[in-house]
Each structure stands twice: as C-alpha cells, then as structure tokens.
Amino acid sequence: MKIAVVGTGYVGLVSGACFAEMGVDVTCVDINNEKIEALKQGVIPIYEPGLKSIVQRNHEAERLHFTTDLPSILNGMEIVFIAVGTPSDEHGDADLSQVMQVAETIADHVNRPLLIVTKSTVPVGTSYRVRDLIRRRLDERGMHQLTFDVASNPEFLKEGAAVNDFMSPDRVVVGVESEQAKELMTKLYRPFLLNNFRVIFMDILSSEMTKYASNAMLATRISFMNDIANLCERVGADVNMVRRGMGSDSRIGRSFLYPGCGYGGSCFPKDIRALISVAEGVGYEMKLLKAVEAVNNQQKNILFEKLSNHFGGKLQGLTIALWGLSFKPETDDVRDAPSLTLIRSLLDAGVTVRAYDPAAIEEARRVLGDAVYYANDIYDAALDADALIVPTEWKVFRLPNWEVLKKVMRSRVVIDGRNIYNGTELASLGFAYQGIGQL
Numbered sequence: 043m044k045i046a047v048v049g050t051g052y053v054g055l056v057s058g059a060c061f062a063e064m065g066v067d068v069t070c071v072d073i074n075n076e077k078i079e080a081l082k083q084g085v086i087p088i089y090e091p092g093l094k095s096i097v098q099r100n101h102e103a104e105r106l107h108f109t110t111d112l113p114s115i116l117n118g119m120e121i122v123f124i125a126v127g128t129p130s131d132e133h134g135d136a137d138l139s140q141v142m143q144v145a146e147t148i149a150d151h152v153n154r155p156l157l158i159v160t161k162s163t164v165p166v167g168t169s170y171r172v173r174d175l176i177r178r179r180l181d182e183r184g185m186h187q188l189t190f191d192v193a194s195n196p197e198f199l200k201e202g203a204a205v206n207d208f209m210s211p212d213r214v215v216v217g218v219e220s221e222q223a224k225e226l227m228t229k230l231y232r233p234f235l236l237n238n239f240r241v242i243f244m245d246i247l248s249s250e251m252t253k254y255a256s257n258a259m260l261a262t263r264i265s266f267m268n269d270i271a272n273l274c275e276r277v278g279a280d281v282n283m284v285r286r287g288m289g290s291d292s293r294i295g296r297s298f299l300y301p302g303c304g305y306g307g308s309c310f311p312k313d314i315r316a317l318i319s320v321a322e323g324v325g326y327e328m329k330l331l332k333a334v335e336a337v338n339n340q341q342k343n344i345l346f347e348k349l350s351n352h353f354g355g356k357l358q359g360l361t362i363a364l365w366g367l368s369f370k371p372e373t374d375d376v377r378d379a380p381s382l383t384l385i386r387s388l389l390d391a392g393v394t395v396r397a398y399d400p401a402a403i404e405e406a407r408r409v410l411g412d413a414v415y416y417a418n419d420i421y422d423a424a425l426d427a428d429a430l431i432v433p434t435e436w437k438v439f440r441l442p443n444w445e446v447l448k449k450v451m452r453s454r455v456v457i458d459g460r461n462i463y464n465g466t467e468l469a470s471l472g473f474a475y476q477g478i479g480q481l
C-alpha cells in the first residue's frame with residue numbers, strides 16, 4: 043500500500059512513521075525544505091519519545107520517504123492524508139489556509155482515483171469543502187470522469203506519548219461516505235488493531251465533530267477541577283483529597299482531574315476557540331465552553347498571583363527559578379504554554395527569570411529570545427533565586443535534592459503549579475510552600 047502524509051509536524055511525522063512501521067510505503071511531504079532535508083539525514087525536528095528510531099529505521103528500509111514535491115508523487119498514491127496545521131486566526135476561527143492549499147495542489151495535479159483523508163483538526167464541513175474544491179477544479183480541467191473520495195480521520199495522539207498512542211490507539215474514528223473508502227481505511231488500520239478492531243466508522247460531519255467534542259470535554263474537566271481547586275483554597279479543603287474521592291466513582295473516573303496552572307499546547311486552546319466560533323456561525327452560543335476558556339485564562343495567572351501575594355506585591359528586582367517551559371512534560375512544544383504567560387508577567391514586573399526545561403529551551407528561546415536566562419540544570423536555575431516556580435511536571439523535577447536547593451537559593455519559597463511536592467515535607471525543611479487547591 044502506498045500513501046502520502048502531507049505536513050510533517052507532530053501529527054504528520056508520527057502518523058507517517060507509524061504507518062511505515064506497519065509495512066506501508068509512506069511519503070511524508072512538507073513545504074518546509076529545511077525540515078525535509080533534515081529528515082532525510084535522520085534529524086528529527088521535534089522532541090517526541092521513541093520517534094527518532096522509528097523514523098530512521100523505516101527511512102533506511104526505504105519504506106519512509108521525504109519530499110517537498112507533492113505533485114511529483116501524488117499519482118502513485120492510494121491515500122493522501124492532510125496533516126497540516128490549523129492554527130487560530132485573529133477571530134478565533136480555525137485558519138484553514140494550509141488545508142485548502144494542499145487541496146488545491148491535489149486538485150491541480152491528480153489524474154487518477156484517490157482517497158483524500160483530513161487528519162488535521164478541522165471545523166465540521168471542512169472535508170466537504172476540500173471535496174467541492176477538488177471537484178470544481180477537476181471539472182475546470184475537463185476531467186469530469188475522474189472520481190475520488192474524501193474521508194475524515196481526526197487524530198487523538200498526545201504529544202509526549204504520540205508513538206504509543208498511534209501504535210495502540212483507544213479507538214480510531216473515521217468518517218466516510220463510500221464503501222470503497224471504508225475498505226481502504228480498514229485495510230490501513232487493521233495491522234494496528236489486530237486483536238480488537240476499534241475503528242469507529244461514521245459519517246464525515248460526525249467524525250469532524252467528534253474530535254472537537256473530545257478536546258472540549260477534556261478541557262472542561264481541567265477547568266472544572268481548577269475551579270474546584272480555587273474554591274478548596276478558600277474554604278480550607280484539599281483538592282488532592284477531593285480529586286481522589288471524586289475520581290474513584292466509576293462514572294467520573296480518575297483521568298484529567300488534576301488541577302494545575304491551566305491547559306496550553308497546540309490543541310485545546312485553539313480547538314475550544316474554534317468550536318465556540320463554529321457555533322456562533324450557526325447562531326448557537328456555547329456558554330459552557332466560554333466559561334471553560336475564561337477559567338483557563340484566569341488559571342494561567344495563578345502562579346504569578348501566588349508569587350505576588352507572597353511578596354506583598356513587591357516583585358521588582360527579584361530572581362525567580364522556573365522549572366518547566368513546555369506546556370506539558372515529554373514534549374518541546376511551548377505553544378500557548380502557561381509558562382509563557384507567567385514569564386511575560388514576571389518580566390513586566392521587573393523580575394529576573396532563570397528557566398530550565400529538559401527539552402523545550404530552544405523552542406522557548408524562539409518565542410522569548412534572550413529575555414530569560416536558560417539554565418543548564420535545575421540547580422543552575424535555582425541559583426540565588428528568591429522563589430522556585432514549577433509550571434510543568436517533568437519527572438526530573440519530582441525528587442530534587444532539597445538540601446542543595448536550600449544552599450543555592452536566596453530564600454526558600456516554592457510555588458508548585460502541578461501539585462507534585464508534599465507541602466508538609468517541604469515545610470519541615472523550612473520552605474514556604476504553595477500548591478494549587480490546598481492550604
């Protein structure tokens with residue numbers, strides 16, 4: 043089977059590499075020449091555990107190819123996946139220009155039947171827009187007889203666990219409108235789900251909606267718990283206990299009940315905004331999701347507020363150690379990360395920031411430049427710091443040597459944005475500790 047995956051970001055590169063690992067002949071396409079040349083040399087442009095070896099192995103086995111030239115390979119393919127970015131535009135809508143650009147290239151060069159699958163997260167109806175654009179162009183080219191199919195196959199992988207998620211998905215959602223497309227997608231996904239075939243076929247509109255609804259649900263759980271955590275602080279309850287008590291109810295479950303300093307990343311913020319906007323477009327107000335977004339925006343300021351309260355609003359001239367720049371552990375992605383909101387507030391307040399992250403320093407530098415000191419390790423970050431703030435729960439931060447920190451820090455203050463430390467233990471070591479949702 044021969045397929046192309048257009049867009050070699052977190053989703054496209056992981057999907058392409060994992061399909062190749064199952065024996066599919068995959069060509070990954072990107073307009074970024076630098077990225078493609080690096081990939082040909084075995085250099086992976088993103089940090090994603092386990093990805094490098096799969097890419098290198100399959101590239102060497104000549105099952106995984108890289109090109110910037112979609113037209114030249116298009117007509118040898120059975121399936122083309124569109125996995126390009128769909129960032130927010132200035133109104134909060136999904137910017138579909140990358141998706142439509144790929145559709146135009148396909149429309150201008152395709153000359154044999156093809157299945158075009160939208161893997162990017164796109165508003166309901168986008169796959170039909172892709173279909174209609176291609177049909178119109180084909181008719182203009184006089185190719186009225188040429189048939190093609192479209193399908194929707196939203197991606198649910200999590201950055202930081204993307205390879206594993208793709209190899210053993212909870213489920214695969216596929217929206218189709220023909221038996222032929224269904225058969226092709228079944229053939230492609232069967233190797234991943236040999237023991238328990240969990241592809242859920244549905245219509246295309248429902249498939250596109252499923253992706254947004256899933257992200258909206260997860261974001262809702264996070265904002266809900268952050269709201270509960272903030273209330274816990276005010277009434278003297280401990281959200282860690284509340285979470286355990288709630289999560290053991292099988293109707294609720296334990297996942298995504300962790301309070302923190304807000305959700306970030308390349309998906310939740312933009313997808314929530316896009317869904318609110320899609321609803322507005324059809325005259326419906328998503329009141330709940332607006333609240334989810336508002337709570338999240340407020341939560342992203344919580345670490346700064348806690349710091350400011352601790353120092354009585356006098357932050358000018360302080361030095362703050364910050365552990366964790368990526369929006370979550372095991373990724374270098376800093377898009378919409380809570381750490382960036384915090385750093386901007388700290389810099390505005392005249393604070394010196396010493397930041398450390400195991401993977402995201404280069405990405406952060408691209409956004410923040412040299413406004414921050416990028417430390418070599420956690421202790422270097424803590425040197426002469428008046429407080430330590432932890433916005434991301436990387437494993438390497440979980441068991442630091444507190445005796446060393448006591449020596450290198452100027453004062454013993456810890457603000458824990460992910461509740462990874464034991465406040466009682468830290469208090470016994472002489473640290474002033476604040477977590478989220480606990481006294």
Ligand SMILES: NC(=O)c1ccc[n+]([C@@H]2O[C@H](COP(=O)([O-])OP(=O)(O)OC[C@H]3O[C@@H](n4cnc5c(N)ncnc54)[C@H](O)[C@@H]3O)[C@@H](O)[C@H]2O)c1
Pocket residue numbers: 048049050051052053054071072073074077125126127128140143144161162163164197198199200201308309
């Ligand atoms: N990142 C995630 O965890 C995740 C998870 C599920 C779904 N998604 C969705 O998948 C899509 C891709 O996300 P991502 O994080 O991989 O994006 P990304 O920004 O990391 O990568 C997109 C890639 O597409 C390339 N591109 C842009 N226009 C192109 C064109 N015309 N032809 C070829 N390549 C082009 C870019 O150069 C870039 O390499 C988005 O819709 C996103 O919402 C992302």
